[in-house]
Amino acid sequence: MPWDLNSGNPVFVQIIEHLQDDIVLGIYKPGDKLPSVRDLATDAGVNPNTMQRALSTLESTGLVHSERTSGRFITEDNEMIIELKKSLVKVQVEQFINGMEKYGFTGNEILELVKQYVKK
Amino acid sequence: MPWDLNSGNPVFVQIIEHLQDDIVLGIYKPGDKLPSVRDLATDAGVNPNTMQRALSTLESTGLVHSERTSGRFITEDNEMIIELKKSLVKVQVEQFINGMEKYGFTGNEILELVKQYVKK
DNA sequence: ATTATTGTATTAAGTGATTAGTACAGTAAT
DNA sequence: ATTACTGTACTAATCACTTAATACAATAAT
Numbered sequence: 001m002p003w004d005l006n007s008g009n010p011v012f013v014q015i016i017e018h019l020q021d022d023i024v025l026g027i028y029k030p031g032d033k034l035p036s037v038r039d040l041a042t043d044a045g046v047n048p049n050t051m052q053r054a055l056s057t058l059e060s061t062g063l064v065h066s067e068r069t070s071g072r073f074i075t076e077d078n079e080m081i082i083e084l085k086k087s088l089v090k091v092q093v094e095q096f097i098n099g100m101e102k103y104g105f106t107g108n109e110i111l112e113l114v115k116q117y118v119k120k
Numbered sequence: 121m122p123w124d125l126n127s128g129n130p131v132f133v134q135i136i137e138h139l140q141d142d143i144v145l146g147i148y149k150p151g152d153k154l155p156s157v158r159d160l161a162t163d164a165g166v167n168p169n170t171m172q173r174a175l176s177t178l179e180s181t182g183l184v185h186s187e188r189t190s191g192r193f194i195t196e197d198n199e200m201i202i203e204l205k206k207s208l209v210k211v212q213v214e215q216f217i218n219g220m221e222k223y224g225f226t227g228n229e230i231l232e233l234v235k236q237y238v239k240k
Numbered sequence: 241a242t243t244a245t246t247g248t249a250t251t252a253a254g255t256g257a258t259t260a261g262t263a264c265a266g267t268a269a270t
Numbered sequence: 271a272t273t274a275c276t277g278t279a280c281t282a283a284t285c286a287c288t289t290a291a292t293a294c295a296a297t298a299a300t
Contacts, residue, residue, distance in 0.1 A: 002248095010286080010288085011287075011288070013287090024223070036245070036247085037248090038246090040300080046288080047288060048290095049288075049289070052289080053287095056247090066247060068246075069297040070245095070246065070298075071247085085223070088223070089223060093237045096216040097238060099212055100213075102141070103144070103208075104145070104295045107239070110234060110238060111231065111234060111238065113209070114234050116198060117210075117214060118227035119227070130256080130258085131257075132258090157276080157277065158275090167259045170258060172277080172279095173258095174259095175277090186276090188265090188266065188277060189267040189268085189277060190268075192277075202275060
């Protein structure tokens with residue numbers, strides 16, 4: 001049985017995740033105009049091509065859209081953003097629990113662990 | 121401020137993680153002989169060179185060691201394995217909680233979320 | 241009108257990871 | 271002794287990602 005070897009994280013993917021987080025966290029709000037590709041690239045410390053790739057890929061999800069020459073904007077669909085957050089949280093929690101169960105921890109043991117680490 | 125863009129996961133790194141998990145889970149026990157580089161490569165579905173790279177890298181941690189021509193073996197130091205497991209668990213829990221807190225969840229909310237997902 | 245800014249497109253080069261193929265020397269099994 | 275297996279070494283080719291540099295057309299700002 002082949003192992004699972006599909007967690008490569010290229011920079012442009014990490015950029016997408018970063019932008020998704022910013023949107024979900026409300027740093028960018030529905031309808032907001034994003035900084036230009038070039039400015040974002042400078043902020044992130046990456047090549048404009050890489051930022052362009054991240055943005056145009058992110059675009060295919062509908063979360064952002066570009067107005068050819070006036071800029072790029074966050075979706076006005078607040079429900080989409082809320083759903084994205086739910087989805088991101090769900091994935092993160094499930095991955096965590098799966099990982100812990102793989103190590104042999106029971107549900108209660110996982111809860112105890114989280115309790116311990118939360119109190120710091 | 122530059123973004124944090126350092127989570128690339130090449131295959132040989134994922135192999136290391138996979139092997140660490142197998143050791144921590146007791147699939148390989150202290151002193152056990154590992155399958156040959158070529159067999160492991162076939163198992164994993166990767167090139168022998170890639171497996172060799174993963175193994176020789178893992179070697180530098182002391183978790184495994186090679187006897188030139190007779191094979192490669194898991195450390196007999198059981199304490200090292202226990203410590204590795206603790207460390208892996210700690211990293212996973214902390215990363216999870218940090219991620220959740222970034223999304224604005226409080227300690228109690230995180231616990232509630234875990235509780236929900238654990239019961240499935 | 242002129243200028244700056246926008247997203248987008250294109251070509252080229254460089255880098256790291258991976259695969260492929262081959263080879264060598266030492267040990268184990270027979 | 272012979273054979274098979276072991277880790278290891280080496281070169282070459284390929285691929286995806288990234289960077290670099292440049293260019294174009296449409297809009298915004300002046």
